[in-house]
Amino acid sequence: MNKASPGAEMNDVTLKLDKIAKAYNVGKPNEVKVLHDVSLQVGQGEVVALVAPSGAGKSTLLHIAGLLDTPDTGTVSIGGEDFTNLGDRKRTAARRNDVGFIYQFHHLLPEFSALENIVLPQLANGIAQSDAEAHGMDLLARVGVADRASHRPAALSGGEQQRVAFCRAQANRPKLLLADEPTGNLDPATSDRVFGALMDLVRASGLSALIATHNLELAARMDRAVRLDQGRLSEGMTE
Template sequence: MSDQSQDLALDLSGIEKTYNKGKPSEVMVLRGATLSVKPGEVVALVAPSGAGKSTLLHIAGLLDTPDTGQVRLNGRDMNGLSDKARTEVRRADVGFIYQFHHLLPEFSALENIVIPQLANGADEATAKARAMDLLTRVGVGPRADHRPAALSGGEQQRVAFCRAMANAPRLLLADEPTGNLDPATSDQVFAALMDLVRATGLAALIATHNMELAARMDRIVRLDQGRVA
């Protein structure tokens, strides 16, 4: 293993993925995709719909496995890990943000950020303090005791960002994180996300159709015909 690989938060090499393998409906989504992200770097992943960016993010975040190729997180080889070990790495080191917030509707904003921390072994007082700090950073502190239904779309998505950051991950993966928001709200919410990422120094890979948002990141990579350009 090279020292360079050790220094990367995410290192994908030669990733291939085919769905419905061996069937008439076989679709090869990824064809040797290679991509790396350094700690503190925010990378935009741009691709047309159906190009495989969600698949790539799921493989990067250990929600799916490649047919061939290597996945390394923080210099550690993820290939061949048990499901239990993959779950532990994912819970501790990876944060996910989706286009829709997927917050638990029966819990408050604060509780939605406390729960993942408790699942990861934090005590309640520490979890609540961290949740409140994160909410305050993104401007939703005064709304901490509100349930998701009482929050605006932009507020809901900011809470989802905080939940993704709850366990202080080293890698953040986001799939169209502002895709369901109007342009003005999208701009504000994206700025909040970038502030949060910059303040924590983690690595982030953010899939987006929005070239204006992509231009505000450190680097843009394109997924085209199953390969990263």
Template sequence: MSEVMLALRGVEKAYNRGQSNEVRVLNGADLEIAPGEMVALVAPSGAGKSTLLHIAGLLDTADTGAVQIGGTDMAGLSDRRRTVARRRDVGFVYQFHHLLPEFTALENIVLPQLANGVARDEAEMRAYDLLARVGVAERAGHRPSAMSGGEQQRVAFCRALANQPRLLLADEPTGNLDPGTSDQVFQALVELVRGTGLAALIATHNLELAAKMDRVLRLDNGTLVPG
């Protein structure tokens, strides 16, 4: 792989339950994802998918091993610099949209940009563009309560990409939707990723959706193996 956007090298993570009952979730996980590549992550519930995504996205730290984004090793950075890197380089999507209910779809996408120093006019133009790409531009002025579940999740995708990250991490992004809506929303996600060229790691239980991505990886006893 000539260029790597996300790399995990020998990542390990364990949790202590009680005084001596250690639960090892990740055990030497290795991963490389290139720009423009979509990788599916599949595993049973409780196998460590969310932990791996949180470590890759700098929301959690590994016990040992390296996390590199765009070739930069994140392990040696201060908390402040990790926060800056996470805000600048990483977009997150979860199973539930977590949109701010008192704001419109457009405002939910504009606000992260304003927090990142983008001028309002520019932020609104990007928000409209993203909404149009996923087919919900006409919902820009609606609050989440006035949108369907599929529409809410498409807006959540747009919000995740508002600050033009280089890496998208998604944790069961269609898990809360019916099968028909799930397919439509997933296609919108594919078009966003392909259109922006960012790297994407997407955890899913849906093996049909996983098969549509470039590669499938499976968590097996804390290590990543081809799915």
């Protein structure tokens, strides 16, 4: 297992969240405090399970980690660089280059094929089309759906759609993968197979990953687990 200890050197840490706090409707009667003093490190090549009940703040935490939202207090560093107070342009560039996102629903572009969904983010990042297509086919082959490359999302099964979404998230070779219940829409048997494909792809790429899941069996297959409950983070899957 690849574990980042609290004292790990910064260059061994892909994601560092330090004393993150977040609230909504601040100063109003309906103020909601979502995160309280959350600190977390994800080491290079480490896969961490984020176990949390509904409403615990996991989506907010993932959005802050992925630079889609900003904390009220605390800092967010990716690859040793503090992005907390940087401008929108640099944060957008980091999301495009350094972070891959996977959601419960695949969000593939319906008018494009599986391969085209993986090629497009690479083209937007300045990659030549031939190179983008070759990389896309390699990713599809790794998750076992290369033979579905020309099919549009509507012609794919739910498991195939999510595998393509995994490939798209890794198209630009990010440092960090963030996933929010990536197999939550699938039946148990399909979920197990698709999660295995995701883990194989992550391991082969040497990615660091923070994966939110309700499934304790899936969480146990990762390097370690942290639990978020009532806005507070602790090690392990149970209190």
